[in-house]
Amino acid sequence: MDDHYEMIVIGSGFGSLFFIKQYLNKKPNAKIAVIEWGENRSHSWQVTNNKNSEFSSSNTHAQDSHHKPWNYTIGLGGGTNCWFGQTPRFIPADFEMKSKFNISDDWPFSYNDLEPYYMAAENIMAISGSDAMGKVSPRSGSFPLPPHRVSAIDEIMMAAQPNLHFPIATARSPLALKNRNQCCATAQCNLCPVNAKFTAHNGLTEILTHPNITYFMNAQAREVIHHNGTASGVMYLTNNAEERSIYGDLIVLGANGIQSPAILLRSGINHPQTGVGICEQLGYEYEVFLNGVDNFGGSTITTGLNYSLYDSHPYREKAGAALFYFENRIKHGLRLEEGRWRQVLPLLVAIEDLPQTSNRVSLNSQGQAYVSHANVSSYARAGLQHVHDNIEKVLAPLPVEKIIPLRERPTESHIQCSLRSGHDANKFVVDGDSLHHKMRNLVVVGSSTFTTCPPANPSLTVAAMSLRAADRLV
Amino acid sequence: MNKSIERRKFLKICAATSIVAVLPLGIYVLDNESRLCQLVEEILTKHLPGRIILQADIEKFSKDFFIERYDIALKTHIFSVLAPLVRVASGFDEDLHGKIDNLERMILTKFLLNSDFFANDAKKKTIIYNGATSNICRTKNPFAQFLTP
Numbered sequence: 001m002d003d004h005y006e007m008i009v010i011g012s013g014f015g016s017l018f019f020i021k022q023y024l025n026k027k028p029n030a031k032i033a034v035i036e037w038g039e040n041r042s043h044s045w046q047v048t049n050n051k052n053s054e055f056s057s058s059n060t061h062a063q064d065s066h067h068k069p070w071n072y073t074i075g076l077g078g079g080t081n082c083w084f085g086q087t088p089r090f091i092p093a094d095f096e097m098k099s100k101f102n103i104s105d106d107w108p109f110s111y112n113d114l115e116p117y118y119m120a121a122e123n124i125m126a127i128s129g130s131d132a133m134g135k136v137s138p139r140s141g142s143f144p145l146p147p148h149r150v151s152a153i154d155e156i157m158m159a160a161q162p163n164l165h166f167p168i169a170t171a172r173s174p175l176a177l178k179n180r181n182q183c184c185a186t187a188q189c190n191l192c193p194v195n196a197k198f199t200a201h202n203g204l205t206e207i208l209t210h211p212n213i214t215y216f217m218n219a220q221a222r223e224v225i226h227h228n229g230t231a232s233g234v235m236y237l238t239n240n241a242e243e244r245s246i247y248g249d250l251i252v253l254g255a256n257g258i259q260s261p262a263i264l265l266r267s268g269i270n271h272p273q274t275g276v277g278i279c280e281q282l283g284y285e286y287e288v289f290l291n292g293v294d295n296f297g298g299s300t301i302t303t304g305l306n307y308s309l310y311d312s313h314p315y316r317e318k319a320g321a322a323l324f325y326f327e328n329r330i331k332h333g334l335r336l337e338e339g340r341w342r343q344v345l346p347l348l349v350a351i352e353d354l355p356q357t358s359n360r361v362s363l364n365s366q367g368q369a370y371v372s373h374a375n376v377s378s379y380a381r382a383g384l385q386h387v388h389d390n391i392e393k394v395l396a397p398l399p400v401e402k403i404i405p406l407r408e409r410p411t412e413s414h415i416q417c418s419l420r421s422g423h424d425a426n427k428f429v430v431d432g433d434s435l436h437h438k439m440r441n442l443v444v445v446g447s448s449t450f451t452t453c454p455p456a457n458p459s460l461t462v463a464a465m466s467l468r469a470a471d472r473l474v
Numbered sequence: 475m476n477k478s479i480e481r482r483k484f485l486k487i488c489a490a491t492s493i494v495a496v497l498p499l500g501i502y503v504l505d506n507e508s509r510l511c512q513l514v515e516e517i518l519t520k521h522l523p524g525r526i527i528l529q530a531d532i533e534k535f536s537k538d539f540f541i542e543r544y545d546i547a548l549k550t551h552i553f554s555v556l557a558p559l560v561r562v563a564s565g566f567d568e569d570l571h572g573k574i575d576n577l578e579r580m581i582l583t584k585f586l587l588n589s590d591f592f593a594n595d596a597k598k599k600t601i602i603y604n605g606a607t608s609n610i611c612r613t614k615n616p617f618a619q620f621l622t623p
């Protein structure tokens with residue numbers, strides 16, 4: 001039968017493509033279909049049109065207009081197009097929140113279980129970073145690319161806090177590669193003008209052009225078809241709103257943290273936790289005025305990561321951990337004083353949130369994804385307060401003139417925990433191998449499956465989890 | 475309560491409000507470009523004392539700046555017609571970060587980054603405006619230093 005595939009994958013972002021990559025490593029002859037809602041938009045189309053896709057996030061899901069916005073790309077490559085390429089790993093404690101801090105839940109696998117796949121994902125994306133980072137996120141090998149040049153500020157911080165301050169881990173290449181140019185610190189990474197960061201288009205072309213894969217573009221997956229607890233296909237809508245179906249033995253759901261739960265809800269694959277817990281980090285911006293140290297001399301937009309309130313966070317039982325991003329981009333402007341133009345540090349802090357049952361993805365009366373997210377948790381709020389209380393201590397090695405708290409960021413553009421993974425089939429939607437607890441030939445990939453919401457960026461972990469899931473399945 | 479008096483009062487308030495609202499728009503349409511340019515010149519002169527910038531460069535820069543930042547052109551214009559004391563007290567608006575300081579930083583930063591200033595180690599007396607950068611590279615960083623293979 002022509003429309004029967006060994007595997008049907010919904011979506012083509014981080015979760016989907018890394019799963020396919022590992023699957024094909026093990027089964028190179030597998031016949032695969034990918035159902036993708038968006039278009040195939042090349043890097044040059046995106047730069048010329050000043051957008052990643054013709055879809056806007058706000059048109060593809062509904063929500064209360066007073067609630068925070070959510071940001072994602074609908075199109076071939078998904079979030080690999082619009083992301084900024086920040087790729088810190090999580091730290092071991094992130095996977096053991098319950099056992100270590102009596103907070104939320106443990107993940108169904110450990111950091112050590114994921115480590116080989118972190119290595120593999122870093123190699124696939126040619127990640128740049130310093131092996132010193134192994135002090136917080138242990139490593140079995142070196143980063144494939146050397147670290148970026150850091151700023152003078154990072155140098156001071158690294159000398160004073162060698163176990164807590166590191167050059168950024170990033171998919172923005174510090175050197176020209178065969179398929180990517182050198183990052184030139186222009187700070188437009190969602191539309192990188194020089195094609196310096198990893199994207200599906202420059203780093204996974206072999207998957208996007210693979211002869212065994214049929215891509216159905218402009219195809220909005222609506223439902224997973226299933227009978228007697230087994231998934232058998234996908235029903236999708238074409239551009240002309242025609243309903244079509246294709247069939248397969250294994251279904252991989254990799255839409256995003258909003259669309260994946262909506263597809264499950266429309267399909268009637270009823271797990272009470274579907275869509276429950278959607279969250280992301282709470283972001284906050286500061287500006288720090290310095291005495292006599294010039295910033296902006298590093299080679300990319302963010303040059304340093306500080307783990308003072310993350311790895312060695314003594315109050316993680318009570319307050320969310322925080323990761324500091326030392327910015328090398330002239331975000332709030334130069335200073336006005338003659339000769340002191342560069343003595344300023346834009347600082348971004350991402351604070352861990354927790355999945356809450358009050359925040360969820362459901363369906364509206366038209367069957368469209370509807371996000372209710374009224375508030376971040378009191379745990380995240382306590383984390384922000386902890387940052388306010390301790391920022392002076394964190395920045396003590398620097399000649400600080402004044403620290404200006406600026407604002408909370410509306411979104412970190414990460415969508416997590418809406419189909420959480422865990423061992424307990426009643427409490428979690430997917431298991432430790434990314435299989436749906438109620439349907440054993442349905443794999444769910446992507447940041448929706450995160451159990452908790454650590455402060456570090458999610459996509460490297462999404463990629464590593466997909467590589468692991470495919471490895472364990474095949 | 476006398477309803478007709480209340481209504482008259484209400485109409486008066488409406489009329490007054492609309493005059494106040496329309497006035498800056500009118501002024502904006504009439505003398506927008508030169509007003510904004512004058513404000514830009516004041517800011518650059520204040521923060522770059524002793525430097526020379528050609529009038530034509532200031533005009534060109536001002537035009538380019540407010541084409542790119544069309545979103546703040548009208549607000550800046552209203553801002554520029556307010557008396558300095560009112561400007562600071564008004565707290566004005568979030569996008570200008572509530573303070574004239576931030577508007578000044580925005581303008582000074584954009585001008586310096588798009589000029590030959592830093593390329594000449596901030597040493598030359600005369601600053602030449604290079605023209606607007608492409609929309610894509612909005613915040614290029616002239617201080618960045620790169621790895622060499």
Ligand SMILES: Cc1cc2nc3c(=O)[nH]c(=O)nc-3n(C[C@H](O)[C@H](O)[C@H](O)COP(=O)(O)OP(=O)(O)OC[C@H]3O[C@@H](n4cnc5c(N)ncnc54)[C@H](O)[C@@H]3O)c2cc1C
Nearest residue numbers: 011012013015037075078079084085086221446447457459
């Ligand atoms: C501006 C921006 C900057 C970011 N920067 C970073 C960063 O620096 N570091 C980092 O780690 N993360 C970053 N992220 C987050 C990152 O993009 C996501 O974490 C990541 O893409 C999640 O992977 P995913 O596979 O879950 O979803 P996605 O990558 O979003 O993939 C979902 C795929 O499903 C498709 N799809 C959706 N619905 C349907 C449907 N109904 N039918 C068919 N196809 C569908 C989409 O088109 C897409 O291809 C950023 C995000 C944004 C928006």
Ligand code: SF4
Nearest residue numbers: 183184186187189192
């Ligand atoms: S900083 Fe500039 S060159 Fe580097 S990845 Fe971002 S947009 Fe591309």
